[in-house]
């Protein structure tokens with residue numbers, strides 16, 4: 001009897017879970033190794049862009065994700081002092097997607113939905129408390145060693161897709177460089193359940209607010225409003241996370257007499273890095289294991305899901321259709337330049353625009369944004385860019 005085709009996934013984050021589901025649905029045995037004892041209640045990503053929703057729709061998970069999410073067709077660029085600069089409506093990209101909007105839903109909702117679905121596939125399993133530590137590979141297989149509470153174990157499979165986040169064990173074991181830089185300041189997310197539109201009536205559920213001293217991205221998730229704000233590198237984490245300080249940050253953007261109730265706050269170090277290669281033999285890197293960027297524009301998880309689906313589809317062609325392993329190099333050629341030329345470039349630019357200190361340059365950029373908004377052709381181009389529809393078209397065109 002032929003050996004069952006088998007892929008190991010390291011990491012049960014949004015990228016690992018999605019990738020595993022694609023493989024499981026193609027009747028490939030899939031084992032997810034997750035270091036933690038359960039799925040992380042991760043409050044990082046909360047935006048799903050149109051092409052990601054189109055891909056997830058094919059996997060059958062979008063109904064449940066929509067049930068737990070918030071559809072937000074509009075987004076705004078604002079100035080902290082002058083208010084609204086421009087508002088865009090993603091209905092403008094409806095010729096190019098089934099989902100002409102951002103779906104606001106935290107990333108842990110996707111991982112839970114997928115892991116609840118996996119029992120439908122008897123050849124798919126998630127092992128928690130399984131921290132991958134090292135690997136070896138030859139021409140026919142890859143063996144991943146992992147630690148468990150019962151001692152070290154290993155699994156041998158046809159391929160490994162490393163979706164184990166920014167500190168990827170696979171990237172480090174394989175000696176793949178991760179060049180880039182770390183911002184000096186931490187980013188803070190502070191959330192409140194209070195309805196911000198009662199205080200700033202014209203505030204959209206997605207608003208990017210420029211300011212030379214303290215910019216902010218305001219994102220409404222279904223259960224709360226989240227404020228993403230840079231912090232002062234001279235302050236300690238304890239000082240930043242002190243409740244009165246957090247409260248004062250929200251007051252600065254949506255002032256009101258009573259105190260805000262803070263429902264959640266976290267500090268994040270932020271990097272801009274891309275792995276030197278996404279392929280080493282039978283191992284592919286995907287998601288944060290392959291690239292990290294600042295959260296302005298919501299592209300890290302979305303790009304990672306695009307990677308994971310692309311990688312899984314290529315492995316399916318190799319395992320089921322006998323396609324050449326050259327496809328794994330095509331994965332690198334299609335996905336890596338997108339991370340460098342598109343996601344890194346766009347996210348670095350987004351931060352520069354948000355924090356621009358020169359009033360003349362700031363005004364010029366705001367005037368440009370207004371002009372784009374008033375021009376249907378330019379407005380469509382901007383929306384194709386920020387929704388990542390352009391990046392998918394560009395990636396798919398690479399042969």
Ligand SMILES: Cc1cc2nc3c(=O)[nH]c(=O)nc-3n(C[C@H](O)[C@H](O)[C@H](O)COP(=O)(O)OP(=O)(O)OC[C@H]3O[C@@H](n4cnc5c(N)ncnc54)[C@H](O)[C@@H]3O)c2cc1C
Pocket residue numbers: 010011012013014015016033034035036040042043044045046047048107130131132133163164165166167168169187189228268286287288289295297298299300301302303304
């Ligand atoms: C404040 C903030 C807001 C963000 N907002 C957005 C957004 O709106 N949209 C967006 O697209 N992106 C956003 N991002 C980025 C997004 O959160 C990440 O890109 C995303 O989590 C990457 O998913 P992943 O599955 O690749 O990695 P992760 O989510 O980091 O998951 C990796 C998993 O691997 C596990 N693991 C780690 N090491 C091992 C090991 N050795 N063995 C086994 N398992 C291991 C971890 O426990 C974890 O479960 C945001 C980030 C931040 C900081």
